[in-house]
Amino acid sequence: MLSFVSFSHPTDHGSTHHHLPDTEDLLDVADFESSRSKLTCPGEIITSSQAFMRGHGTYVDKEDVIASVAGTVERVNKLVTVRAIRTRYNPEVGDLVVGRITEVQPRRWKVDANSRQDAILMLSSVNLPGGVQRRKLESDELQMRNFFEEGDLLVAEVQAFFSDGAMSLHTRSLKYGKLRNGQLVTVPPILVRRLKSHFISLPCGVDLILGLNGYIWVSKQVGDSDQGEEGFDAEAVYSNQNDDVDNATRTAISRVSNIIRVLADHFIPLTDTLLLEAYEWVIEQEGETKDLLGDAGEALVAAVSSRG
Incomplete structure (x- = not known):
């Protein structure tokens, strides 16, 4: 801390x-x-x-x-x-990042990853229908916007760097890909610590993805997929349609997002244990979600700091 x-x-x-x-x-x-x-x-x-x-x-x-x-x-x-404190994200190979598609180009997508320049996601670096190992065809290139289009959010891993320093991303794991059913919270990248896992599930039915680039995805909790790579469902993974999110989950997403904003405003590093403690403290107070952005937020910071 x-x-x-x-x-x-x-x-x-x-x-x-x-x-x-x-x-x-x-x-x-x-x-x-x-x-x-x-x-x-x-x-x-x-x-x-x-x-x-x-x-x-x-x-x-x-x-x-x-x-x-x-x-x-x-x-x-x-x-x-x-x-x-206020600086652009400095990527390393293996980093987990959350980004937004800014442009669709031949055989590649450009991705805003909060770095000094846009990252690159090659068509050959994503999962496509029919299995990961198959060759990318000309028909796949013509359908690139069916997978990712401008404005889409995604989670990916830094694979390598091009000669100009741009990040090369990949989404070959079923944990990676398009993001839905949630909202994006932006914090200074320096506040996101390197953890064993940047995928966090809170008991309130909310999933967190802590991107090392300072982009954090707060979303409805989804169950682990039992399908293997061969059972890859492209229609579900690349869908632009959000699922139904009940009011309780919406409230939990807003509460967790406000907790992150309050901690970031006070330059408190974000870890899985800290976020869980902060959420439990907020639940104990039984206050309104919007109160976190006021005096309740100051009390939260004081409580979390005292525990640290």
Whole structure:
């Protein structure tokens, strides 16, 4: 969980020299080990340049490593960096992402994945009727908009990178593909932690997909498909029609979405256990869903922070 660290500030505003803070104000190895990440602001002294090396988001003045951006302080061995809070998603192979189709091109789709440039989903990287292993035919290319069209949301995995740095995605697992029966919530990518599974099912009948790119899908819970790849039902998987969602599930989806927005507004990292605790706390309060965006949201943050 993010925590705030107070540092001493120079008293002479006319000088660029930063005075040496007390020893206890500096971050040492124990500080880094005790907290996964700490939030800092531009100009704050992070640690001593004699003990650590400066990385991205920092600079050295005299004997100090100083933050140049607002973000979370992270350490790898002796290298100290600051990851900016407001930044584009920096993808890695194997990442789970949620995206939106922006353009249909020959044999490929362009996907907005909240990165520096649109990702690419090749026709050869999706499941098609008749089994995954079959060759893609010219008829498949002519029917590409029957699978994905502009505006469709999907969940996919980062497969590789093209020479220009664009992500290459794939949806070859039955867990991936078009998204329906829910709503999209956008948070800073830095707040989505890497978990063992980014598919989360809450006891209220709501499924969550935590995209590492900061796009989170909150939807009606669906049962696991017992069909194998050979039993792939393209009509159901690529359907544009939402299922019937009862009022209780709609309320639960709205409640979970508001919980995510409140936690993100307070820069609290999102994990499966944290979201479950937050939802249980909200249920105990028996308040209205819309109240979460007011005083109830502040109380939620205080409750979750105290448990952490």
